[in-house]
Amino acid sequence: MRDIRLSITFTVVIVLLQCSVLLGQTIEGTIITGNRIAVADCTITVATKSNPTIIIDYTISNSEGKFILPLKKYEDSIIVAFSKLSFKSKKVQLDNTSQQLTISLEKSTEQLEEVLIETAPVVQKNDTLSYNVGSFRNKADEAIRDVIARLPGIDVTASGQIRYQGEPIENFYIEGLNLLDGRYNIANNNLPATAISKVEILENHQSKRVLDSLQPSSRTSINLKLKNASIATTLVGTGAGLSPFMRDGKIVPLYLSKKNQFIGFYKTNSSGKDIKNEIEDATSAQGFVTSEQEAIYRPEQLTSIIPITTPSIATTNWFVNSTNTGALNYLKSLNKNLKVKTNLSYINETEQQQGTKKTTFFLPQNPVTLEENIDNDYHISSFTGDITVDKNTQAIFFKNKTSFNTQQKTGNGTVYNDSLVQQRARLARNTLVNKFELTRPIHKGVLSFTSNVLYNNDDERLTLQEPVLFALNDESLALSKQYIQQQNLQLNNKTTVTKRLKNLNLETTLGYNYLSSKLESLLPSKANTSFSNELHFTNAQQFAGLGIRYYRSNWIIYSTNKLSYNTIDIGRDLTRKFTFEPQLLITKTLNKNYKINATASITNSFSNARELYDLPILLNFRTLSRYNTPIIQTRNTLGTITLNHKKILSGVFNRFSIHYSKKALDRTLSSLTSDTGIITTQAIDRPNVAQAITLNTALHKEFYKYDTSLKITGSKNYATTTVILNNALSKMQNNNLSLALATTYSGIEKFVFNYDTRYTQQKTRIAQQALETFTSQNHHLDITYFPLEKTSIEASASYNTFKATQTLNNNLFVNLGASYTGTKNIKYSISFNNLFNEEAFVTATSSTFFVASNTYKLRPRNVFFSVSFKL
Template sequence: MKQVLLFFFGLMMSIAANAQTTVSGKITDADGQPVPSASVTIEEPGKDAIMAFSISNAKGEYKVTFTSAGETVDLKIKAFNQKPVFRNIKNQNQTLNFSLESDATEIQEVKLKTRMITKKGDTITYDLKAFESKADRTLADVLKKIPGIEVNGDGSVLYQGEPINKFYVNGKDLMEGGYGTVNNSLPKDAVQKVEVLENHQPVKILQDKVPSENAGLNVVLKKSVTMTGRGEVGLGMDPLLWNVKLTPMFFGQKNQWVVNYKANNNGESVEKEGNLLGFGNRWEGRRGQAGQKSWLNVETAATPDIPEKRYLMNNVHFFSANVLTTPFKSKEWELKASASYTNNAIERSDRNTDTYEAGSTTVPNGGIYISESANNFYTNATKGELIVTKNAKKGFFKNTTTWNGYWNETNAAIDNVLPVFGTDNVNYISGDQFLNSPSGVFQNSLSTILPWKEKLFNVMSYISYQKDRQTLDILPGSYVNSTGNFPAAALYDRLRQNASSESFNANHSASVGFSYKKWTFTPELGLNLSFNKLQSNLAGANGSAFTDFGIDYRNDNEWNEVIPYTQVGVNFKSNRLNLSMNLPLNFYDITYQDNFRNSYQETRKAVLEPNLFATLDFASFFKIWAFAGQSYDFGNFGSFYEGQIFTSPVSLRERYNRMPENLNRNIGTRLEYRNPLNNLFFNVRYGYNTNRRNLIEQFSGDAFNSTLSLIELENTTSSQTESAEIGKYFPKFKTNASLNFSNTDSNGFSYFNALQESKVSRQNFGFKFNNTYFSFLSVDYNISMNWSAQKNASQNRVTKSSGWNHNLAAYIYPIENHTIGFFWDELHTSVREQNFSNAFFDLSYQYTWAKKKIDFEVKWLNIANTDVFERISYDPTLLLTSVNSVRIRPSQVMFTVKFNFK
């Protein structure tokens, strides 16, 4: 790995050495006056291939930097009403001034065209009008068609395959990472252009000092003060369906707000729009998506690999409100407040048939297990957040206070058919499961950066407190003893597993940054604290009185971490080369204590966990990245507990041995090409990761009841991934197309009654395009194909599988304001000569009242009335073939009215 890393850096430094040729000067006209906006291009001799370009400023000055191995290059200058200049020059740093001759041209007809993609510095600007189709209504609809950009169902945006770190509207970050609501509901007609801010450093005082590896996105509206938004109201049948979306928005120069209410029972998970999709960077403080600790679970039905609207049986109400204001005279200070509430009920059911071959480590004699699951998930969740920010060139301040509350319930009804080994008989086992899981989370994050003489002083503080309580009821108790592994449970009508935990975390740090030329050095001291407590017990009841199972099924544990650290950040930023290194020395002091059993373990280690990334721009449109890092994992809260816990009704677990010690190392590189002149984007990636572990999870039991424990066994897993993606927009044909391919090779170890090593090789291929060439037709299509080979290295068995799925959306415009839509989703899986196909078709008709900008839509979903999704998989490690059948939504018809707020 060291040799590979040295190769990458040697490559980058060699490129950097060749990327220093700069030609600069001044361009004037025949009267000696400066010529602004003249284009200066550098080309290979004898070829019409642009290596670099520049535009002269108002003073007529230009500067162009390029990379070339040749002795000479061609320089061309073009300017309006001036004769072009061509000159073959030496490939060396030099200053060249030019005086142009006038060449006035009589223009009989002028037709102005706006370039659909333009680039200036690190900003790429997209003209939205150039990419939209007649069927598009929101910003997200159009972004999906832009080369280099991807949009997921929750509204999250990827640029060159990586998540954006900021989503601005008119330069303001109202949503603070939860931008899915705006992306999915902002009318496209309100947007003038979209800007991608490459290498975006959101903290202004750190710009030109600390580089960033992520891009930001800025949505520029047509008006500086805009009242807009999107709404939908729909009704349907078979069964009774409804859908309401109301999202008014206001974007002003001092104030912005978005109010969002969405509710439906037609299979759309609108509550995901409230998730954090972008996280800024570490200098803004610590902020992440809060969630519950899942100590206990019921058995759950599977979800199929098809669009969620096909299978989600929901009844959801989601409300959110976001406000941004500048309360002080200084516009640098902003106050942001947000609140949300989710009430959601989901039904899900499936049937799973597991066939074990003779010789399986799980079921040595082989057998068929059949399980039917029916679930109800009830979610009640609230969130409130207050953010105070000052983001200026002379200082930065940000304090974020967040509170989350959850009151969730889940139940399951399970029917199993289990073989009785040695006979031709089967057991029919049924059980009911109920889980209640309330939680509360409080977080506060503070970060401030102040100039101190020639230095930057940064203080960061983060505290959080979380409390989780979970209660799992299993009826009857004999359910967990179906194969005789837990005979004591059969004495009770009900088993109750309780688990509760409390966690307090505090992270504090102080650093001083100082610059020397293009270098910035940031020494830092910090202290990370984490104090955690877990309590659990198992009890059985006949009637209302519960009896504890004893100390073997009880926990009263503490897991505490005190981690002081020191690190030095080194950053280099020039016009083309960015380098960022963090060299932290962490002192881990981790203790585990069991108050019931008086057991105690401790880890004390000082380790170096460096990480770095570097980027280099060369040959105008190319960029190469390099990544490397090393980190240790000495376990976390939940890694250890000696008392046994039913983490699910079929899994009894204890986790106790010695303290874990994992070492993770990774390297990677990425080559990007982004050329707005010919609308071409591509990237090639490579990544390698290893994880060395001292412990392995040991499963024992059969396919229905299993017990997990930890055993001491050193093992190393690794994975290697190569991928490539290319996308291009063809203006002549109004088509955006992209191809992607990836290959992953990995190995892993598992212990289910015996040690097993598996090796997996996976390939994925994807193609997508959209076309709006014809005035009467627009098409969106994508297809994904996959192949895999799984090898049980312990038994030298290889199993191959494959699959593909595609999605087609075609819109026909027979006459003005009328739209007919056809939609086709299909998924195919193939394992060991067994094949399953699932196809779904929809049809829609939409009439647009153009004057009022109101759409009236009738949509027929799942025309074939397919009610079950089927797929197959095979595990060569367990010699297991699984066939899964999931209940999906039946055929249904919806009538919807869609409109914009003005």
């Protein structure tokens, strides 16, 4: 706690000091014509008297002709220039002190000479930041994702999620149309970079046009501008390799315009590419949730086989797969701004995992260590579809989306230790969801209504070939089978009326949420004993909320207070409770370069069906779990402060944030571990608090003159909680550090260099006992050489180290490749992968009371040949 308080105090002091420096002197002014008409979008630049040719700062006048320039300690005198097309440019020399100006510009009637205009790499106009793709794309870039990942201020995670200034984007548009919703990796990974002229970041983007002037958003979206009015093409690729035999094939037809859009694909591969993430929702992790976003219940699979932790390296080095996937996405703009959209996707995949796992259970008496060989294979088959109808105008917003999903997941595993355990887990899931939204103006305000309906049915089986012995209440149980069925029905309905009062919006909300779950399980025992759960769970919530949005100058303040009456019934226990949930969001734009965001919230949640079963459920061959507590309430306190800094002309995008979370609940997890690693868990009716503080920083810099980009990120996390291990109360502490650097250099003709490195450290303590400290380093270098116009040679190397108390492991992966584009733009490629034939990769994980090091078997040395072209 002392470390947390010191960190919070230090961060607040730093933020306040920066604010005190930023809130300094400014030049404010208005630009007008001789007829006193405001001149909008006029460029105002600043230079010093001693060096008037170098621009050191700039801004752009708004729609009212007004502008603000922050002053810095340049010199005593500065040169301020005003310029706009069709007006005569004007320069004035000013004292470097606060003052107010009125500048009059004259209309220009001069005939312009022919000039060469060089497009700026990044331009900001109001809340739109526009990146010129041509300024950032190099010869090695193929898909638009390659370019977006390097843009200053933007990050793309390993799963493909796009983040701007550390926050996930809300929408991904192509020419203003949202074809793909959260599955934007379909476009990001397949759309040719040469087809895009600009990538636009839409800051404070309100996706509902009817709310544009009433309710600005703090969220960010992205929009791709096509080079031409439309693009119609089909991407085709095929490839094969040895050893073992590998295949790779794709066909991607696409047509994109401002009215109609279509992207489809079929892909197949067994070469280690993880292509299924293209059809997964990349926006699922949204961070701060406001009262506008009602949670949709997503049931989790209860049973599983024992996995091996996958490596944090390129999937082509370890992912042993056979994958077939496809998608059809079509959007049609009809008359009167009505749009119809259909999205269908399918995946069929098998995966193999082989390796060893060494697990140490740090118990109060003596540690228990297990060493196991694991051989797993998984199969997943999934079909998903949705149809959306929406209308988005200044007079009405209407949207209805109906979705379905059906999937089968199977896992088969063999664990070799002192004995042999064969395990099989199966899940059959069917889900149907309908989301409806309606927003329209009413007298001096707006009426909004949302309704969500979800139905889900899960059927799970866990089978062990030979019974495993568990101890429960001093009784030895031989268990080998588990049957579970879950059914869930969720209803969310909410009505909000928004009224504008000068700079205030008042939002009154009434709503009703309902969740009904049914959980049935059967666990037979060889001792003629069986455990059967039949749990019927309902959670009904009526709520009312009052929200206040305040807008003035550069301030946005949003506060909401939600009062709920909750009724939770599980048959044996009935709970009725009032909950109060306040939330606050503050955004302050200090100037055109600095912005501060602060969020705080208190939310409440209650136990769901999968946390309330009385009798034991077998989660895997090692863990027997049960909850014999009453309905538990969890209170979550969250707080975040973020400082964003950007200087567009200099290519600088920096971010610093601190996040605090506290989870207070009325139960503590108790785990009993035997000397063979068999775990029995149950919840104890005892209060518990889990706290965490996370510091994040990101520094992005573009050196335009040297064709170089640099990104540095860092994260520090400290978390504490309490656990009960073998009847002993213990405090657990986690202390994690992550540092990363990525740079791209293309300043040497015919060469492109990419280098990135990451360092991670993971420390865990239980009851003042220090567990193993894990550290890892990853270094990756790509060099691409273009000896001829249509020929490239690629070389890549990855060096990875993993270090623990008794473990030191190093890996060096080297790949070589070459490509040639022949007639009819057919591209031929060959690659030699894992030249040093690295066989295993070591990773580590830690949990509440154990640490595990995993040695993962890698793909062998191989060669791969491919051909790709456009139709």
